[in-house]
Amino acid sequence: MQFLSDNAAAVHPAVWTAMQAADEADAPYDHDSLSRTLDAAFADLFGRDCAALWVASGTAANCLALATLVEPHGGVLCHEEAHIEMDEGGAPGFFLHGAKLMPLPGARGKITPEAIAARRAQVREGVHQVHPHAISITQASEVGCVYRPEEVAAIASAAQAGPGRRLGLHMDGARFANAVAFLGGAPGACLAGVDALSFGFIKNGAMSAEAIVLFDPAAADLARFRRKRAGHLQSKGRFLAAQILAMLKGDLWLANARAANAAAAELGAAAKDRLLHPVEANEVFIACTHDERQALRGAGFAFYDWGDGAARMVTAWDARAQHVAALARALAAL
Numbered sequence: 327m328q329f330l331s332d333n334a335a336a337v338h339p340a341v342w343t344a345m346q347a348a349d350e351a352d353a354p355y356d357h358d359s360l361s362r363t364l365d366a367a368f369a370d371l372f373g374r375d376c377a378a379l380w381v382a383s384g385t386a387a388n389c390l391a392l393a394t395l396v397e398p399h400g401g402v403l404c405h406e407e408a409h410i411e412m413d414e415g416g417a418p419g420f421f422l423h424g425a426k427l428m429p430l431p432g433a434r435g436k437i438t439p440e441a442i443a444a445r446r447a448q449v450r451e452g453v454h455q456v457h458p459h460a461i462s463i464t465q466a467s468e469v470g471c472v473y474r475p476e477e478v479a480a481i482a483s484a485a486q487a488g489p490g491r492r493l494g495l496h497m498d499g500a501r502f503a504n505a506v507a508f509l510g511g512a513p514g515a516c517l518a519g520v521d522a523l524s525f526g527f528i529k530n531g532a533m534s535a536e537a538i539v540l541f542d543p544a545a546a547d548l549a550r551f552r553r554k555r556a557g558h559l560q561s562k563g564r565f566l567a568a569q570i571l572a573m574l575k576g577d578l579w580l581a582n583a584r585a586a587n588a589a590a591a592e593l594g595a596a597a598k599d600r601l602l603h604p605v606e607a608n609e610v611f612i613a614c615t616h617d618e619r620q621a622l623r624g625a626g627f628a629f630y631d632w633g634d635g636a637a638r639m640v641t642a643w644d645a646r647a648q649h650v651a652a653l654a655r656a657l658a659a660l
């Protein structure tokens with residue numbers, strides 16, 4: 327019974343169908359009839375002008391998005407547990423040509439305007455220190471918590487305030503769908519002031535396509551050149567576009583995220599005395615001993631340890647009701 331991560335999940339049947347349907351000759355790269363509709367599809371979704379590019383991993387999405395905001399001598403303010411800091415094997419340094427990540431502490435995997443201002447105040451004027459060029463926030467956060475629209479707006483204001491240059495604002499939305507499903511309301515409501523969004527689909531039912539959404543369409547050219555240079559311009563891009571369009575169609579992305587979140591909520595309710603973080607999206611972090619984890623594994627549940635005294639369980643769009651119920655019972659009985 328699989329609770330390791332949401333990228334262990336199956337590919338949604340509608341995504342397979344869309345890829346099969348795309349299996350006819352069309353123009354290569356992103357000149358095909360599907361890729362050419364992506365800008366409009368996301369502009370429709372968010373009700374504002376934007377440009378959208380597919381890439382095949384979240385790491386590439388984050389780093390190419392940041393490449394539109396950060397110069398090689400700049401820095402990126404992010405949470406100390408951010409995926410770009412902890413889980414991307416130095417890709418930000420590689421794609422950004424040495425730009426520095428500037429990690430900040432913060433409860434629930436979230437950073438605050440206060441932490442941003444405090445860090446900026448430490449940077450001396452002049453060329454000797456790295457100055458931040460952008461802020462990156464993760465929605466939902468690395469511990470499954472969700473920035474409220476007003477929290478994002480406050481960070482955007484901090485990005486625009488001094489000292490120094492206006493900072494770009496990037497959102498790592500590997501689990502953006504889960505965050506929107508939690509918040510309800512318009513998909514764009516938590517994007518005020520965001521310049522670039524990595525919109526995740528792979529963990530939510532796609533196979534190999536994430537979108538970089540740029541709310542300044544003029545930045546898209548830079549991202550396109552950098553995507554090619556990085557070896558991420560896929561020759562048969564129509565198969566990536568097909569996945570994204572299938573996920574957007576009829577708001578499949580939201581339905582899938584709602585299913586994942588509901589399964590996590592069920593686990594969270596069963597383990598409520600052990601929760602390390604509120605369950606807002608599709609991740610559940612619980613305090614439990616080594617022996618308790620062994621017992622759960624012995625009963626057939628797969629999940630990651632989270633340090634010495636904790637475990638992480640992640641649900642996905644294809645969570646099976648019986649497996650979720652069984653884990654909920656096992657957690658309640660610990």
Ligand SMILES: *Cc1c(COP(=O)(O)O)cnc(C)c1O
Nearest residue numbers: 383384385386409464468498500
């Ligand atoms: C999964 C994930 C990504 C994307 O990871 P890849 O393995 O590069 O696809 C990015 N950010 C967060 C927060 C993630 O959880």
